Amino acid sequence: MRPIVAVAATAVPALALAVLGSSHPAVLTPESAPWWRDLHVIGLVLFPLLALGPWAVVHVSRPRGVAGWVLSTAAAVLGLVYAAFYGALDALAGIGGGHETMVLGPGPWVAALFGIADELGVYGSYAYLAASVLAAVLALVRAPGAWRLLAAVGALFAVVGAWSFLTSHIYYPYGVATMVMLAIGHTLLVIAAARRSRRADRRPHEPRRHAAAPLA
Template identity: 80%
Template sequence: MRPTTAVLATALPALALAVLGSSHPAVLTPESAPWWRDLHVIGLVLFPLLALGPWAVVRAARPAGPVGWVLEGLAVVLGLVYAAFYGALDALAGIGGGHETMRVGPGPWVAALFEIADALGIQGAYAYLAATVLAAMLALVAAPGAWRVLAGAGALFAVVGAWSFLTSHIYWPYGVATMVMLAIGHTAMALAATRRTRPTARRAPHGEPDRTPATQQ
């Protein structure tokens, strides 16, 4: 994976969510309900893209061969679990909660809706944490030489951010800080992992394989 592609995948979704979260209402009320609903409609697109961060790191850092494909497949599965279950939280508590508060007003239904939304969302958040831990381990192994320092710093930012994501959502200020940490962490790991080299087979003039190191694309 090229460094530019890695930066776009790891930084932009998290930073976009940080910007969105800076205006997230602290409490759902009839007054805040319209933006509460509309904000989470935007989140339906942005939240699944957050899974690109761990995947981009795993893609850049995975070893060659079948093991690498299995690890990347695991990252994809964890990303899908995150997107599905966290998307349910976004739809139920975000869009549904905001819309019904506008139409019906506050009531005991709010707590019941948030209960099922949180129960589903936490499963997605744990899947995201698992994907981030996988990415961190692979980046630390793959990063060459001094780049491992950058990978280590990125791993710290990303794992702490993913742990904070379990409870912070994108609320200001902790949720916004969480998104910034994820952007910094995954981007640093991806940049470090893309600096590694691995042998690739090239054809010599007479058909003999010529193995020379090449930067992983």
């Protein structure tokens, strides 16, 4: 993966969610319900893309061979778990809650939707936290020399942001700040990991054979 593509994968989805979250209604009411629902329809596309952040870091920094394949697979599986379960939260509490409030008005069905949405969404949030920790540790190990300091800063932003994501969603202001932290953290991690020493990954070349001098 080219570094510019990896940086785009880590930064763009999180920043787009930060922009979207800046207009997230604080409370679901009949007045806010239309945008509450439509905002989460947009989120159906953006929230799964957030999993590209940790995965891109792992993909760029992974070692060669079986170990690299295992690490990439683990990041992909955690991303899938996050996307599936957090997507359920988005659909139930966001789209379902907003639509039912528009059609039926406030009622017990809203609390019921939020209840099951939170129960499912927490699995997705913890999967995302695990993926971010995996990416942070791997980037710290693989970043060369002074680049490890940049990886340490990125790890702090990424892991704290992923922890905040457990409860902040994308509500303004904390959820928006969380998305910005994730964008910064995973971007710094992927930049630092991309500077890893290539000598560790390069297979030793066979000694060059010289052509035999022609016999006189």
